[in-house]
Amino acid sequence: MSNLERIEADLARARDAIRKAVQAKNHSKGNDDEGFIPTGSIYRNAHSFHQSHVEMEKRLKVWIYREGEPPLVHDGPLNNIYGIEGQFIDEMESGKSRFMARHPDEANLFLIPISVVNIVNTLYNPLVTYSRDQLQRVVLDYIGIISERYPYWNRSQGADHFLVSCHDWAPDISEANPKLYDKFIRVLCNANTSEGFKPQRDVSIPEINIPYGKLGPTPQRASPDKRSILAFFAGGAHGNIRHILLEHWKDKDNEVQVHEYLDKKKNYFKLMGKSKFCLCPSGYEVASPRVVTAISVGCVPVLISDYYALPFSDVLDWTKFSVYIPSEKIPEIKTILKGISPKRYLKLQKRVTEVHRHFMIHRPAQPYDMIHMLLHSVWLRRLDVLLPS
Numbered sequence: 001m002s003n004l005e006r007i008e009a010d011l012a013r014a015r016d017a018i019r020k021a022v023q024a025k026n027h028s029k030g031n032d033d034e035g036f037i038p039t040g041s042i043y044r045n046a047h048s049f050h051q052s053h054v055e056m057e058k059r060l061k062v063w064i065y066r067e068g069e070p071p072l073v074h075d076g077p078l079n080n081i082y083g084i085e086g087q088f089i090d091e092m093e094s095g096k097s098r099f100m101a102r103h104p105d106e107a108n109l110f111l112i113p114i115s116v117v118n119i120v121n122t123l124y125n126p127l128v129t130y131s132r133d134q135l136q137r138v139v140l141d142y143i144g145i146i147s148e149r150y151p152y153w154n155r156s157q158g159a160d161h162f163l164v165s166c167h168d169w170a171p172d173i174s175e176a177n178p179k180l181y182d183k184f185i186r187v188l189c190n191a192n193t194s195e196g197f198k199p200q201r202d203v204s205i206p207e208i209n210i211p212y213g214k215l216g217p218t219p220q221r222a223s224p225d226k227r228s229i230l231a232f233f234a235g236g237a238h239g240n241i242r243h244i245l246l247e248h249w250k251d252k253d254n255e256v257q258v259h260e261y262l263d264k265k266k267n268y269f270k271l272m273g274k275s276k277f278c279l280c281p282s283g284y285e286v287a288s289p290r291v292v293t294a295i296s297v298g299c300v301p302v303l304i305s306d307y308y309a310l311p312f313s314d315v316l317d318w319t320k321f322s323v324y325i326p327s328e329k330i331p332e333i334k335t336i337l338k339g340i341s342p343k344r345y346l347k348l349q350k351r352v353t354e355v356h357r358h359f360m361i362h363r364p365a366q367p368y369d370m371i372h373m374l375l376h377s378v379w380l381r382r383l384d385v386l387l388p389s
Helices: 003-024 046-059 083-093 116-123 133-149 152-156 170-176 240-249 268-273 290-296 327-338 342-359 370-383
Strands: 062-064 109-111 161-165 185-188 229-234 256-259 275-281 300-304
Touching (some): 003 046, 003 370, 062 083, 083 116, 083 161, 083 370, 109 370, 116 133, 133 170, 152 161, 161 170, 161 370, 170 185, 185 370, 229 268, 229 327, 240 256, 240 275, 240 327, 256 327, 268 275, 268 290, 275 290, 275 327, 290 342, 300 342, 342 370
Parallel strands (some): 062 109, 109 161, 161 185, 229 256, 229 275, 275 300
16 A cells, blocks of 8 residues: 555544444543543534544644744744744644654645744834735745645645644735635634635634743633623724724623723733623634633633634534624623523533633643644544545
8 A cells, every 4th residue: 555545544444433433422442531531512522522532642643844944934923812823833843742743654634834923023024015925925935845845735735734823814825826725724713704714624723812931811710609790891992893892882881891991900810700701702803812711711702703613613512602692783792691591601601611621722732622622623624535546
């Protein structure tokens, strides 16, 4: 068998194991078993997810192209709202990841280790144009080099290749040559289906604010009876949805506390921790780091967005631990939230604490954490692809 035939045969065994687990409704042991097995309603199909994760732990091998030099390649931000981009690249290139392939012939996925954030910070400094031309040329040139040197891109037309970025401009890399990127997996925070994001091919990842010296928001575990605020939001009028939210609710209600600028004497995270529901409206782009922050402090996220493909929704059922309010119903926020019974709220809040593990970053990465969830989402796209021998 050729290398590709062996890889495809191995992936076929993974698909078969997942199908059998779903049919038998059982959980098999795997390398990832460390006392946690996904169960419960927060998952679309817990058996499928668990077996798929087990198979990923056994079989996934990612080749990271070595071409290029920092800061544009093999580097990325480790902190603030774009930090997941650098954390992922750093994790995969640390030498500690079990998923790192030793040779490209054994890989079933290929990472293009470009940092869109670093490209923008380097090539657009000072910022004199918003044209995406320089960004697009860097990515096109890189793909041109690897497709000339190696057979892997050409044999799959990019269907087993992926790039990870949280920058707002990342989706625009495809516009320079849509045909070239037709099968390429884009792993994005800015997962806007009205702007070309395709959930069947692309991967949505959470936007997370990573403070310096930490790996995410500090968890809080206030019990439901200690949460005296019905709903909370504080933030600038970035984008149309926030503008509407502030217009209707800014400093107008004691139960739905909406502020544009929070008093310096007040603690943003403590207020979220005292709230039953945390309003997470889209800003200039669809994703918001407030979603992960809300989950971290045990506050039920209220997603106020249009055209947002939610992170990890292949396996997570967001209706079980969040509330969705379309932008046209912003004036009805209080009515909608008041209409949620105490019993349903307690279920939502309990599930928020259960799903939290999937929105945490660890270094090195751990089974079922955010980095593994990101990889699992890409792994699922690879399972959907059959490459001809």
